[in-house]
């Protein structure tokens with residue numbers, strides 16, 4: 711177990727659906743009793759396992775820390791498969807096993823113009839990042855998504871910082887998103903700003919490509935599939951920049967990341 715992380719049981723305070731797709735709820739905010747952590751950083755994550763996983767699902771599932779205050783920890787998730795389906799069935803008063811806070815979070819430079827780039831569920835770590843930032847007027851965000859906006863916890867962000875919201879519904883929308891990302895990364899690199907990204911793999915690959923070509927100071931949060939979350943199983947590895955054609959070099963995403971500077975990795 712990494713220093714400062716703990717294994718504990720937390721109580722479900724509530725679980726609230728956000729938006730719906732074809733009449734079905736697949737996005738949920740999960741509020742848990744506050745863990746006894748001395749500190750945490752936006753970009754870190756937890757491994758979460760409700761008792762209802764039983765013998766059928768042996769491994770916990772990783773979820774980003776959306777935010778935490780002196781009363782509760784909040785996670786936000788989308789139902790994709792067996793594990794998240796079970797999480798969506800949790801109800802008030804149930805307990806879940808939680809290990810955290812895990813991994814390395816996002817860098818913060820209070821006086822530096824900072825661009826946050828989120829694709830879909832990549833919005834999660836930026837809720838706590840923006841809420842806890844001492845100078846939020848230095849932050850701005852581009853948020854790209856496909857499901858309706860009502861599926862995402864966007865309001866607390868929009869109250870604090872400018873957010874460009876780009877929904878992709880037809881193929882031309884993707885061009886618009888790519889153009890916007892390119893322009894904004896270009897602007898922030900030119901002023902030596904900090905750029906932070908989180909989202910699905912294709913989104914991160916785009917950011918990585920733009921960031922590398924412009925010499926941007928950019929960090930990306932990788933959401934590789936994880937089993938143990940603490941560096942033991944080697945199921946989550948990422949190729950490092952030290953890789954050569956003869957000798958590929960990998961690191962555990964769960965302990966060395968999930969947030970990496972783009973010059974540390976190959977995507």
Ligand SMILES: Cc1cc2nc3c(=O)[nH]c(=O)nc-3n(C[C@H](O)[C@H](O)[C@H](O)COP(=O)(O)OP(=O)(O)OC[C@H]3O[C@@H](n4cnc5c(N)ncnc54)[C@H](O)[C@@H]3O)c2cc1C
Nearest residue numbers: 755771772773774786787788790791792793794834933934
């Ligand atoms: C560090 C980290 C933070 C994360 N934070 C969040 C979060 O805040 N909210 C959230 O909704 N999800 C988050 N995820 C993704 C989440 O862990 C997966 O969606 C979840 O584990 C899927 O479990 P499942 O049992 O429902 O799906 P499975 O039955 O395991 O898989 C169902 C489908 O989901 C895909 N899948 C599995 N794992 C991932 C993954 N890591 N990323 C994308 N697709 C995946 C599978 O390929 C498959 O197509 C995070 C992942 C990591 C590694």
Ligand code: FES
Nearest residue numbers: 939941943944964
């Ligand atoms: S999830 Fe096991 S080593 Fe990273």
